[in-house]
Amino acid sequence: MLLTIMLLLPLLGALIVALVPREEEGLARGVGYLFTIATFILSIAVALRFKAAQGGMQLGLAVPWVPSLGISFKVGIDGISLWLMLLTTFLTPICLLSAHKAIDKKVRGFVAAFLILETGMLGAFVAQDLFLFYVFWEVMLVPMYFIIGVWGGDRRIYASFKFVIYTMVGSLLMLVAIFYLYVTMHDVSGVWTFDMEQLRHLVLTPRAQIWCFLAFASAFFIKVPMFPAHTWLPDAHVQAPTAGSVILAGVLLKFGVYGFLRFAIPLFPWAATWCSPGLAILAVIGIVYGSLVAFAQDDMKRLVAYSSVAHMGFVMLGVMAWNAAGIQGAIFTMLSHGLTTGGLFLAVGVLYDRRHKRDIAEYGGIAAQMPRYAAMFLICTMGSIGLPALSGFVGEFMSLLGMFNAGPLPAGFKQTLWHSRIFAIIATTGVVLGAVYMLWMFQKVMFGKNANPKNQSLKDLSGREVAMFLPLVVGIFWLGLFPKGILNKMDASVRGYLDEYRAKMEDIRNFRQDDASGEYRHHLWPEGYVVPGAPVVRQPEPTVEAQPAPQPAPNPDVAPAPPGGGAP
Amino acid sequence: MSFFISLPHTLALGAILFTIGIIGALIRKNALIVLMSIELMLNAANLTVLAFARARHDNTGHTLAFIVIAVAAAEAAVGLAVLVGIFRTRRTSSLDEITMMKQ
Amino acid sequence: MTSDFPLYLIPLLPLIGAAINLLFGKRLSKDTNHYIAITAVGGAAVIAIHACVSGLWPLWKAGGPGTPSLTWQGWEWLHGAAGGGMGETAVSLKAALVLDPLSAVMVLVITLIGFLIHLYSAGYMAEDKRYATYFGYLNLFTGAMLILVLGDSLPVMFVGWEGVGLCSYLLIGFWFDVDKNANAGRKAFVVNRIGDFAFLLGIFLTFYFTKSLSFSGVRDGVGEITGSRIWGAPAQFWICLLFFIGACGKSAQIPLYVWLPDAMAGPTPVSALIHAATMVTAGVYMIARLSFLYVTAPTVMAIVAGVGAATALFAAIIGFAQNDLKKVLAYSTVSQLGLMFVGVGTGNFTGGVFHLMTHAFFKAGLFLGAGSVMHALHHAKDPGDIREMGGLRRKLPITHITFLIYCIAIAGIPPLAGFFSKDGILAGAFAFTAPGVPRFYGHLIWAVSSLASLGTAVYMFRLYFLTFTGKFRGDHHVETHLHESPAEMTIPLIVLGLGAMAVGFVGIPAFLRSHHEPLFVRWLSSGDAPVQALALHMSSSREWLLMAVATGAGVIGIIVAAALWLGGPRPAVVSLGNGLGPVKKLVASKFYIDELYDLVLVRPFRWLCMAVYQIVDRFIIETLLLGLVTTLVDFSGRALRLLQNGHVQRYMVVTTMALAAILWFGMRPSDEFTVQPVMGAQNTISLHANAHDYGTPNAPQRKYKWKCATDDPWKAGGPDKTCEYPNPGKYEVQLEVHDDLWGTSNKSSKLIRVGGD
Structure with a gap:
């Protein structure tokens, strides 16, 4: 119940904000803060209630929505989504805080859009029903479209259009795959259901898996973003207002990898393993390519946007390692990226708020002018490039360590890990490249002579701005020094996740060997699993049983046995 | 079943009426005539339904016929209202000239 | 031969001093700033001496098995599980410190000389505006260096390793309003990072073989390393080589030494501390620490x-x-x-x-x-x-x-x-x-x-x-x-x-x-x-x-x-x-190595980045691919628009024709049939075709064809059929219905299994 309340609270806030009169900007903002902070407190309560030792979904709620179609409102949280949910509720108030000065028209609409966005994001993280997940996935798009399109930069319509269409294309393919799953589930078990808890037990034929996986992957691929489907990101980031950029980089990008982890891989494990060298290659390309292209930018926001591409490459790489270190490293990198890149966008926003210019060439020597800002910017930069004792290092280290020692996979799938070490080696160069472009930007903006006369009167960070950086900076240090608290809660879930994955792969391997006819069919795993609500399984093939042997000649000494009992 | 006109004949009548109606709807220029042809098609379908209902002694067909009549009446009313509106502005009721929905 | 000792105090004091000076230093007087810093380092020195004299020295004197060392078991830092050829291994790393004879030497050097340099800086930097920040960074550096030498595992050492890299970046570029200084700081960091890349690869390889990241664990697992080969050379060759490249970066050996002369842009006490006494010696320390590996x-x-x-x-x-x-x-x-x-x-x-x-x-x-x-x-x-x-x-x-x-x-x-x-x-x-x-x-x-x-x-x-x-x-x-x-x-x-x-x-x-x-x-x-x-x-x-x-x-x-x-x-x-003359010029210009690097590495790298951006991102993806898609959509839109000419009757014609086509191709006779075993006869089933549509199944225009098994020929028949199967097994029964009146037909099949006993 707690989870659902937390989920719907921002939506309630949006409705209330809509009632606020148009001129009362302060009131609208106040309502926004109230609801986002309340959601954050609720999410902390959820985190405290969460039992770390117990794997699987917790604090769930399952309410049938359209029973005849098998759609239910099913939510639940486990170790993998717990921290992402916290990241969402943590970043949203900070975003609203950052928009205090930047957004001055249609404030009511902005706050409402943000609150609806928060509901969408939280819903997508906790949804356990495929249809519900899809609904929330699309719900995330609409407010983001408005945020970029109404309060963005000068090419905002182009950027928001691009963003929506790119994401939509992937989502529609995913919808097709969802329906295929739905129908196949019915074919195999006779139940119409979208419930992940039950769909997880469906194992498709390899061919079907590959198509479905590619369809799902196309949606998540674009969101990660992976090369070459990443070009929407720089435009969206540059044109979005600061708050929009922070939430886009901090949370929305996480859905790509989260979708892989939560849906694509458990539903289609064979296809995921089969595709993983390709995905790993694309992840590595993303790391290197993102870093190279970032160095060629002259707009600060674009540079940080491309650095996001590189970081998400690390995340994807961790997932493709198929072991706990990799997956935990991936999730940790996601958390760290949310904090550090969020901080970087906030930093760019601080300068943009003052001068309305993002070009690197416009600035120089800012550190002397704004020392507190320089300190915050430095910490976020260092976190981003993975300085140990800050959060970035832990995530990257574990992802790379996991990738380097990738596996184990059941026998028969070993060749998937063939080049994992080479990928890890190339990905480690990302460490060097990251330092190159980040420090270059930092130096060009902060060091050197403060030559531009327009920069001579810039004020240092106000209290509000310090307040918005401080939680991020504390978080970066906390995650870097004491990651154990976070890793602990993820442990059981990740372990369960991997156990289930490996068991399914074993099952697929055995099924292949068992079925002498060579025919690979959709089936349910584990053997003998019965989908709840399934009708009595009718025989798809009527068996004609042999008639019992004719009765033996009756012994005249014994009374004849009564007839019957023979006909089937 | 006693049917003083046999089923095939009724069905044939229905088919002929439907054909006349559809050809009229597709060929004629005047919008009013097209509306009338559509009415004719509906009536032909009605006739077929009633013939089957009578032949199979199933009253569902009669209910359907009533519904179709009501729908046809409503649709004719709306269609005529639209036509009157167009005529007031365009001063023509020839379908060849009413092409404002062109892309 | 270990005993516990609160070793964390040694790096902690300078770190606390750094925190105070960096956060609040500007509000305190200059005297307070340097007192805090000097006391912090001095305190660390005192504790270090105490640890060595009263803790380590008696252990050493007593002899006995094992290396005499003082340890501090910190908190569990990293945690996970990674696989490899042999299945999953747990990765569990503690942030722990160990003081053994080698690190004792280093700690004493760092704290004592650091103390002297802090004292010196009070005089040297007396006029500087950012006095507090300077002492903060200096303390931070000392703390990081102490972590480096006290760490008992490779990642903890790496924390200190990069930490001193960060501090040298900050301190070399301390007077950052001059571009030369900022550039020197950045150069130092980037060149160090190149070494760190090799260091990280060394860590991963070591873990791959020894399944451990702590020094004691690696020592225990040396046998695994020496027993394996990678790409034709023994594993220890690669691991040691990678670590050495890392050391080259930090300790300024060929070819990664170019940052050190430029680093003279920083204040002189910084050069004394970082580039003479401590940071650059980290590479030597690392190799000495891993000496058990290098001798193999x-x-x-x-x-x-x-x-x-x-x-x-x-x-x-x-x-x-x-x-x-x-x-x-x-x-x-x-x-x-x-x-x-x-x-x-x-x-x-x-x-x-x-x-x-x-x-x-x-x-x-x-x-x-x-x-x-x-x-x-x-x-x-x-x-x-x-x-x-x-x-x-x-x-x-x-x-x-x-x-x-x-x-x-x-x-x-x-x-x-x-x-x-x-x-x-x-x-x-x-x-x-x-x-x-x-x-x-x-x-x-x-x-x-x-x-x-x-x-x-x-x-x-x-x-x-x-x-x-x-x-x-x-x-x-x-x-x-x-x-x-x-x-x-x-x-x-x-x-x-x-x-x-x-x-x-x-x-x-x-x-x-x-x-x-x-x-x-x-x-x-x-x-x-x-x-x-x-x-x-x-x-x-x-x-x-x-x-x-x-x-x-x-x-x-x-x-x-x-x-x-x-x-x-x-x-x-x-x-x-x-x-x-010319020889002198060559030598005085440092053999033009810096210029060579710039020409061969730095500038081409920037061109490469620009080229990749313009060609791949701008041109291939944006212009070609996206442009292709938008042109296609645009073109098909234009084409389809021709269909919309506004003539209602045209639309109706199209609708009618489409409907007719659907009806023609869609309406097929029903092909469902049921399978029933026949009572009283063995291995015989009877099949009955359902006629869903109204009208009798016996209407003359329907023709039924049956097949009892895959190899049988088609046999014409009525809606009912009986099949006999003398042998058990799987059979596929097929039905084809053909409607003569309309010329459409439909086919279906069922798999049945006839069971034996």
Whole structure:
């Protein structure tokens, strides 16, 4: 119940904000803060209630929505989504805080859009029903479209259009795959259901898996973003207002990898393993390519946007390692990226708020002018490039360590890990490249002579701005020094996740060997699993049983046995 | 079943009426005539339904016929209202000239 | 042989000092700032000494198995599970610290010399605006360096490793309003990062084989490493090589040394601390820490020694022609580091660490002395230009005496510290033997290193003579303001001078003490994880000879320098310089290595990035792919628009035709049939076709065709059919319905299994 309340609270806030009169900007903002902070407190309560030792979904709620179609409102949280949910509720108030000065028209609409966005994001993280997940996935798009399109930069319509269409294309393919799953589930078990808890037990034929996986992957691929489907990101980031950029980089990008982890891989494990060298290659390309292209930018926001591409490459790489270190490293990198890149966008926003210019060439020597800002910017930069004792290092280290020692996979799938070490080696160069472009930007903006006369009167960070950086900076240090608290809660879930994955792969391997006819069919795993609500399984093939042997000649000494009992 | 006109004949009548109606709807220029042809098609379908209902002694067909009549009446009313509106502005009721929905 | 000790206090105090100074320093007075910083380091030094004296020393004296060490089990830092060939292994890493003899040496060096440098900075940086920030960074550096040497696992050491990299970035670029300084800081960080890349790969490889990240775990797993091969070479070759490249980055060896001379842009005490005494020695420390691994890879050791020797000589040559006081010292540092690597490379790990320790004293002293000189010349345009100096011995007596002591020490004249350490390294190099390495290699290394030592003596004394002897050659205005430095600056100089004289005696080589190993060697080599010492298999006479050669090189160097530069540039050197014009230019421009790097690496990299951006991102993806998609959509839109011509009747025609087509192609006779086993007959089933549509199934226009099994021919029949199956098995029954009136047909099949008993 707690989870659902937390989920719907921002939506309630949006409705209330809509009632606020148009001129009362302060009131609208106040309502926004109230609801986002309340959601954050609720999410902390959820985190405290969460039992770390117990794997699987917790604090769930399952309410049938359209029973005849098998759609239910099913939510639940486990170790993998717990921290992402916290990241969402943590970043949203900070975003609203950052928009205090930047957004001055249609404030009511902005706050409402943000609150609806928060509901969408939280819903997508906790949804356990495929249809519900899809609904929330699309719900995330609409407010983001408005945020970029109404309060963005000068090419905002182009950027928001691009963003929506790119994401939509992937989502529609995913919808097709969802329906295929739905129908196949019915074919195999006779139940119409979208419930992940039950769909997880469906194992498709390899061919079907590959198509479905590619369809799902196309949606998540674009969101990660992976090369070459990443070009929407720089435009969206540059044109979005600061708050929009922070939430886009901090949370929305996480859905790509989260979708892989939560849906694509458990539903289609064979296809995921089969595709993983390709995905790993694309992840590595993303790391290197993102870093190279970032160095060629002259707009600060674009540079940080491309650095996001590189970081998400690390995340994807961790997932493709198929072991706990990799997956935990991936999730940790996601958390760290949310904090550090969020901080970087906030930093760019601080300068943009003052001068309305993002070009690197416009600035120089800012550190002397704004020392507190320089300190915050430095910490976020260092976190981003993975300085140990800050959060970035832990995530990257574990992802790379996991990738380097990738596996184990059941026998028969070993060749998937063939080049994992080479990928890890190339990905480690990302460490060097990251330092190159980040420090270059930092130096060009902060060091050197403060030559531009327009920069001579810039004020240092106000209290509000310090307040918005401080939680991020504390978080970066906390995650870097004491990651154990976070890793602990993820442990059981990740372990369960991997156990289930490996068991399914074993099952697929055995099924292949068992079925002498060579025919690979959709089936349910584990053997003998019965989908709840399934009708009595009718025989798809009527068996004609042999008639019992004719009765033996009756012994005249014994009374004849009564007839019957023979006909089937 | 006693049917003083046999089923095939009724069905044939229905088919002929439907054909006349559809050809009229597709060929004629005047919008009013097209509306009338559509009415004719509906009536032909009605006739077929009633013939089957009578032949199979199933009253569902009669209910359907009533519904179709009501729908046809409503649709004719709306269609005529639209036509009157167009005529007031365009001063023509020839379908060849009413092409404002062109892309 | 371990016991617990709150080792965390040692790095914690400087870190707390850093936090206070960085967060609140501006609100406190300057005095408070430096008191906090100096007390923090001093406190760390006191605790370190206490730990060594009352904790480690008794353990060491007691002997016994295992390495004497004090440990602090911190908190569990990393946690996960990774796989590999053999299944999953848990990754569990504690943030823990360990103090064993090796790290004790380092900790004492860091804290004591750090303390002196903090004291010195109070005087040197007194006028600076960002006083508090400076001390904050200095404390942060000290804390990070202490973590580096106290860490008991590779990742914890890496934390310190990168931490000192960060602090050097901040401190080198401390006066960041000048572009040159900021560039130097960035260069240092990036070049270090390249080394870190190799370091990380080394960590991953080590984990792959030993399934452990802590030093003790790696030691236990050395067998796994030596037993494996990668790409044709033994695994330990690659691992040691990768770690060595990491060390090159940090300790400024060829080819990653280019950041160190540029790093002189930072304040002089920073150079003293970071680039003389502590940070750059991290590489040597790392190799000494991993000595148990290196001894299994003689090829890499040969490479280490070779690179070290080459760097030593190369830097010495460049040092000749530099005219900036600090640059000369920078190249001298690179050169001495090369010698340290020669030491560890030839198996003389204790020798390398010994030289590290002695070098810390006199090099820090040299830098501080240089700072004192530059402080005196602060009215000059370029306070570091030695061409504008001379005769300073009268005006700066303390600086002069101590500087002379350091120069004598670095030249290797007995009985100062530098002599013992350098001699140990040279002797070890001469005697270097390892499987697979020819004997002359050791001799070659020795020769190159001796040459470098000779060069060291020459250019250091060139520096001394040009700076302190003769008459002042600079501006008169500057001359009137020459004065000795305040006490905060001279006291550290004196202390370091005494150290440079005395420290050598802990490491007097064995053959001088009737073959008893010196204290230093015994201290480091105790326990089962010793820093290996080299057993020199040489006759005493040969050792005396080598010692004489080493001393002779030093003395000759001093004499040559005196001949050329005593009292200022002598006519001999001026004519020599004119004669060797182009050579001099080449050397003075550092052999154009920096320019080479810029041309070959830096600029092409930037072009590559621009090219990738423009070609791949802008052109291929945006213009081609997206443009293609938008053009397609646009084109098809235009085409389809032609259908919408506004004529309602046209639309109706299309609708009607489509409907007709759907009905025609869609309406098919029903093909469902049911399967029933027949009572009373064995293995017979009866099939009945359902006719869903209204109308009787017997209507003449439907034709039914049946097939009882896949191989059977089609048999025409009615809606009912009986099939017999004498043998059990799987059969496929097929039905085809054909409607004559409309000419459509439909087919379906069912799989049945006829079971036997």
